[in-house]
Amino acid sequence: MRADRLMAILLLLQQREQLTAAEVARELEISERTARRDLDALSTAGVPIYSLQGRGGGWRLVGGARTDLSGLTEGEARALFLAAGPASAAAPALKAALRKLVRALPEPFRVQAEAAAASLIRDPQRWGSSRVVHPPPRFLDDLQDAVIRGVQVRLGYADSTGAVTERTVHPLGIVAKGPSWYLVGDTEAGRRTFRVDRVTSVRPTGDPVHRPEDFDLAASWREIAGEVDRRRTPLEARAVCVSHGTALLRMAFGDRLEVGGATGDGRIEVVIRGYDEYTLAGELAGLGEWIEVTGPPGVRDHLAAIGRALVQRYG
Structure with missing residues (x-):
């Protein structure tokens, strides 16, 4: 029930001001590795927490911020649901937790919070044996924002030879495959997958994305990954x-x-x-x-x- 854990961590930080991963693990009865991963996910997604290194270190809310269900900003709500991941790929208990969180949010935030939850999936199984970790690609935030807001983009993209072309894309979702990032989107030529590190430019058009009613990011990615694995x-x-x-x-x-x-x-x-x-x-x-x-x-x-x-x- 990761959404419940993420919210519990935020509430613990409000009460204690500073927590270590070990303290979070004890409070929530999870492994220290899981606690560390959840804290990193919150920070990476944009929730206002940061870590202090060294002796006496731990995790804190930026400026002692008050971050609860009634006081979330729009950006924080999006970040929280983004870190929680897609409800469609979740267990029934997690789906129920996400529904509770949505009902507790202010009305203007709900649409984008739900869109954020459906916009990203993480596939930990990497392709190949490389263990090299790269920083997030340059245009990842822009593409993620386009997915959440549901707007088309003019996408500059370099193929495997380095040749750059531009096309209009309907962004449908972002996938983290091990250390690599991919955009799943519709184009005039059909459904396509783009490596985000090959994107050279992103320009929102302002036109709404035409999202298929039956589209499910997790199911679509399983088909894509399966086809790639068969080719490899x-x-x-x-x-x-x-x-x-x-x-x-x-x-x-x-x-x-x-x-x-x-x-x-x-x-x-x-x-x-x-x-x-x-x-x-x-x-x-x-x-x-x-x-x-x-x-x-x-x-x-x-x-x-x-x-x-x-x-x-x-x-």
């Missing part, structure tokens, strides 16, 4: 897995694993996607106790070669 891992290896081994495969391969039905001997049919035969064989080589790869033949040949190399070196 076009090869499919078929295998059978011992019945108790599917949990291990899920941890190892995540969305690249598809679990099928049971075979006559009680094992489970699975399909695992990879980049190419050699790379996928390398990923599967340490799982011989749990799976038997049945195809394609190239993956089996690479597994046999890896096995011979291992025996020659360690046998």
Whole structure:
């Protein structure tokens, strides 16, 4: 119930003036890591809190600000719901909490607060293995504002070769995929996804966004991410897995694993996607106790070669 936690943190800061992440964790009965993440989310989203480093440090409201349900500014209300995330992707308890918060807000703030809650989703599973953290892209705030206010933009955008073009976009939502940011929007050519770090200019047109009635950002992103993953891992290896081994495969391969039905001997049919035969064989080589790869033949040949190399070196 992250929305409840975020509001509880704000109220605690009003009462105590200063709190550490450890104190928030104890009060709310959550992990210190979760408390730190919530505090960072509030600060990043624009809620007026800041951290003091060093001994005796902690988190404070800027200028001792009074930030409660009856005293939120419009910007603070937007920031709070932005940090809370989309209700459409939330558990029922979180949806109920968000509804309570909306009802408690002043009428003029409600539309943009709800729009903020639906404007951003965070997908922690990054593409690739890079752990490099980049600062937020230059035009992220402008695009987020356009999504929340529901206005079209003239978007300057550089493709993978560096060539810059301009187009009119109906911004529908922002996605944080690991350390990368993406804009989901409609264009004359249909639904498109733009890397925010490739955006070169943003100019609101003042015209309203034509938002499909059935649009759901979380569902749309699942389709987009699934298609990207399929393009990045076009090869499919078929295998059978011992019945108790599917949990291990899920941890190892995540969305690249598809679990099928049971075979006559009680094992489970699975399909695992990879980049190419050699790379996928390398990923599967340490799982011989749990799976038997049945195809394609190239993956089996690479597994046999890896096995011979291992025996020659360690046998």
